[in-house]
Amino acid sequence: MPRAHFVVATALATAALVATAQAQTPPPFATTKVDGTENVYVFGYGGHQAMFIVTPQGVIATNPIGLRRPAAKTYIEEIQKITKAPIKYVIYSHSHFDHIAGGQPFKDLGAMFVAHKNAKARIETLKPADVVVLDQVVDAKRTINLSAARRSNCSTSARIAMDWERLIPGHPGPGGRQIGTKDDARAVLAYLQDLSAAVKKATDEGKCYADAERDLKIRELGELRPVPAHERRALLRFP
Ligand SMILES: [Zn+2]
Numbered sequence: 001m002p003r004a005h006f007v008v009a010t011a012l013a014t015a016a017l018v019a020t021a022q023a024q025t026p027p028p029f030a031t032t033k034v035d036g037t038e039n040v041y042v043f044g045y046g047g048h049q050a051m052f053i054v055t056p057q058g059v060i061a062t063n064p065i066g067l068r069r070p071a072a073k074t075y076i077e078e079i080q081k082i083t084k085a086p087i088k089y090v091i092y093s094h095s096h097f098d099h100i101a102g103g104q105p106f107k108d109l110g111a112m113f114v115a116h117k118n119a120k121a122r123i124e125t126l127k128p129a130d131v132v133v134l135d136q137v138v139d140a141k142r143t144i145n146l147s148a149a150r151r152s153n154c155s156t157s158a159r160i161a162m163d164w165e166r167l168i169p170g171h172p173g174p175g176g177r178q179i180g181t182k183d184d185a186r187a188v189l190a191y192l193q194d195l196s197a198a199v200k201k202a203t204d205e206g207k208c209y210a211d212a213e214r215d216l217k218i219r220e221l222g223e224l225r226p227v228p229a230h231e232r233r234a235l236l237r238f239p
Contacts, residue, residue: 028074029046030043030044031081040052043078045065046069050062055085058085059083060089061079061090061111062090063090063091064099064105065098066101066130067101072104086109087111090106090111090114094119095123100119113134114134115137117137117138119134195231
């Protein structure tokens with residue numbers, strides 16, 4: 001079995017791609033095998049996507065992407081069209097509810113839920129309804145031995161430094177693109193650093209943080225537009 005070699009991206013890594021993706025009307029769901037692999041798939045539902053890895057010993061799935069919609073049921077049906085092996089793990093890539101809500105159908109099948117300790121802390125603070133609680137937490141790195149899968153909930157710069165080849169973001173990118181590269185991650189990092197620097201400059205000049213953030217504008221196709229709320233929220237967690 002070839003080694004699966006991916007990271008599950010967080011919303012932060014794709015923040016700049018989301019607006020374009022949401023402007024499209026993608027089909028309700030689709031499952032595609034990742035080129036160059038025998039056993040790695042992307043399950044897309046609406047403007048979200050998750051990845052899963054199939055081995056004869058079991059399946060490792062990521063994010064149920066089932067916030068206020070029946071995506072997890074469809075996700076399981078799609079997996080079961082490919083394999084009858086049990087779904088052993090569900091890994092949350094990060095703590096955002098649009099990615100992690102709705103996992104109960106996986107739990108009902110006996111899956112073990114895993115996430116980074118930072119995600120666990122966030123989930124325990126907010127106690128969201130319809131988010132399956134975690135069975136296991138991980139710190140910087142862990143290998144699950146059905147096949148090799150890595151996930152991270154660390155900063156974008158730390159993620160870029162890690163050893164990986166392809167990134168499957170939590171939302172498809174422009175044109176429905178499912179897979180990104182380190183250059184994509186670097187571009188998002190540079191974008192967030194620019195936004196962060198602009199907020200810092202404004203607060204240094206006496207603006208309060210909330211106003212500085214709200215008044216952020218970016219130039220796109222020659223026009224200034226406000227920075228979307230989800231990208232501003234990403235900034236809050238961005239050093
Ligand atoms: Zn998201």
